[in-house]
Amino acid sequence: MAGGYAVPAYNFNNLEQLQGILMGCAETRSPVILQVSGSARRYITAALLPHLVRGGVELVRSLDSPIPIALHLDHGDTFELARDCINSGFSSVMIDGSHHPFEENIRLTRQVVEYAHARGVTVEGELGVLAGIEDEVTSEVSHYTRPEEVEEFVGQTGVDSLAISIGTSHGAFKFKVKPGEEPPPLRFDILEEIARRVPGFPIVLHGASSVMPEYVDLINRYGGVMEEAVGISEDQLRRAAAGAVCKINIDSDGRLAMTAAIRQFLAEHPGEFDPRKYLGPAREALAAMVSYKNRQVLGSAGRG
Ligand code: G3H
Ligand code: 13P
Ligand code: ZN
Numbered sequence: 001m002a003g004g005y006a007v008p009a010y011n012f013n014n015l016e017q018l019q020g021i022l023m024g025c026a027e028t029r030s031p032v033i034l035q036v037s038g039s040a041r042r043y044i045t046a047a048l049l050p051h052l053v054r055g056g057v058e059l060v061r062s063l064d065s066p067i068p069i070a071l072h073l074d075h076g077d078t079f080e081l082a083r084d085c086i087n088s089g090f091s092s093v094m095i096d097g098s099h100h101p102f103e104e105n106i107r108l109t110r111q112v113v114e115y116a117h118a119r120g121v122t123v124e125g126e127l128g129v130l131a132g133i134e135d136e137v138t139s140e141v142s143h144y145t146r147p148e149e150v151e152e153f154v155g156q157t158g159v160d161s162l163a164i165s166i167g168t169s170h171g172a173f174k175f176k177v178k179p180g181e182e183p184p185p186l187r188f189d190i191l192e193e194i195a196r197r198v199p200g201f202p203i204v205l206h207g208a209s210s211v212m213p214e215y216v217d218l219i220n221r222y223g224g225v226m227e228e229a230v231g232i233s234e235d236q237l238r239r240a241a242a243g244a245v246c247k248i249n250i251d252s253d254g255r256l257a258m259t260a261a262i263r264q265f266l267a268e269h270p271g272e273f274d275p276r277k278y279l280g281p282a283r284e285a286l287a288a289m290v291s292y293k294n295r296q297v298l299g300s301a302g303r304g
Contacts, residue, residue, distance in 0.1 A: 001202065005299030006241035009033035009204075010290065011074060011251035013040045016283040017258070018056050023283075024290025026065035028301035033092070033247060035074040038081055050089045067304030072124075074249070082112045086121050094163070098126040102149060109157040117158065124247075127153050128165030130207050147193040154198055161202040161247060166190045168207035172216075172229040172252045186236050188243075195244035202246035209252035210234055210297070212289070218260035222267040229256075234297050241298050248298055254286050261285035 010021040012034060025032040034053060041049055053071050060067060073085040073093040082093045095112040097105035109125045116123045128145030145164040154162060166187040168174065175183040194203060211231025219226050231252070241248060261282040265272070272278065295301040 001200065001244060001246050003299075003303060004242045005303060006205070006237075006245050006248040007031050007033055007303075008290070008294060008298050008300055009035045009072060009074070009247050009249045010254055011035050011037065011040065011249070012254075013043050015052065016279045017254060017286060018052060019059075020258075020283040020286030021254070021290055022056050022060050022069075023287040025067055025069075025294065025304070026060050026063050027287070028291050028294040029065060029067060029304040030294040030298075030300040030302070031068040031070075031304045033070045033072050035072040035249070037074045038076065041073075041085070046084070046088065053089075065304070076112070079108065079111050079115070082123075083115055086116055086119055090121065092122045092124065092160075094124040094126070096126045096163070098129050098163075098165075102153075106153060106156050109153075109159060113158045122160040123158075124161045124163060124204055125153065125157055125159040126163035126204075126206075130165050131167070131169045144187060144190055145194065147190060147197055150194050151197050154201060161204050162198075163204040163206050164191070164194060166205075168205060168232055170207045170252075172209070172211050172226060172231070172256065174207065174211065174232065175230050176228070177230055183230055183233070186232070186240065188239065191240065191244060201244070203244040204247040204249065205237075205240055205245045206249045208232055208237060208240075208248045209250050209256075210237065212253055212256060215253070215256035215260040215289075218264055219256065222260075222263035224259070224263055237297050238299070250293065253289060253293070257285045257289040258282040 012018045012021055057069055070091045073082060073090055075096045076082045076094050077096060082095050085093050093116060095109050097108040113123045127149055129143040131143055143165055177183050209231045211229045216226050216229045262278045265278040265281050
């Protein structure tokens with residue numbers, strides 16, 4: 001927060017995503033939070049995941065680029081999942097009780113915090129529900145984080161960081177905008193009120209992909225159908241990173257970068273069937289996207 005930048009939290013599901021993220025962060029000397037959802041952990045398999053990540057850490061050390069690397073559970077939904085991740089070597093977990101009533105969210109989050117802190121692991125909680133893409137504007141408003149709940153939540157749970165809802169949403173179709181229209185701005189008034197109530201406390205922004213048009217265009221040009229995809233503008237993200245937002249979550253932009261590269265490669269090389277031939281360029285595209293974000297949007301480059 002003091003440096004006016006945000007640490008990137010990039011989601012991964014496989015070897016090439018892990019490599020691409022680490023390459024982009026090592027190249028830009030950026031700290032990085034590697035994050036996996038519960039379903040990503042099941043996809044990789046719980047048995048393989050810690051070894052894969054330890055290998056990734058060794059790879060980065062061998063590049064002579066000693067950036068800080070965290071392994072974080074994204075959107076953990078039960079105590080048991082958070083506990084299993086902590087016991088298998090995660091350095092950080094999110095317990096997302098935001099869909100529960102306030103008191104239940106506090107109870108569940110505190111349970112995870114007690115277990116995690118006793119083992120040197122940090123915890124991210126969440127207050128407020130990110131808007132779904134189908135929601136009407138009016139119902140989105142009622143899902144924003146209520147600043148008046150933040151102090152009590154942070155005080156009662158002991159969380160180390162807090163994800164909030166100020167107008168972002170998950171996925172590649174964040175807003176329904178007519179051609180030529182701008183998406184609605186984020187609710188910086190809510191963010192500023194939260195920062196006023198819990199000064200110095202690290203805030204997390206989920207659903208923060210820009211849905212970078214260059215990748216959407218490539219996907220559409222090479223056989224994909226993503227015409228209405230739209231994300232958060234880079235200016236809004238820069239403003240958030242300069243303030244109380246210390247961790248910015250990016251999954252969709254990585255998926256788009258890789259898919260664009262794979263679609264382009266396969267369209268241009270229809271006889272190719274060696275996975276390395278199309279996953280290699282996809283990995284490079286992801287590393288380039290990560291470098292760009294760290295340098296131009298999050299401001300994390302050179303902070304590792
Ligand atoms: O916020 C959710 C992340 O984008 C992870 O998505 O559950 O499909 O792995 P996932
Ligand atoms: P995006 O879908 O905008 O990349 O958000 C990712 C996220 O919040 C992961 O927790
Ligand atoms: Zn999220």
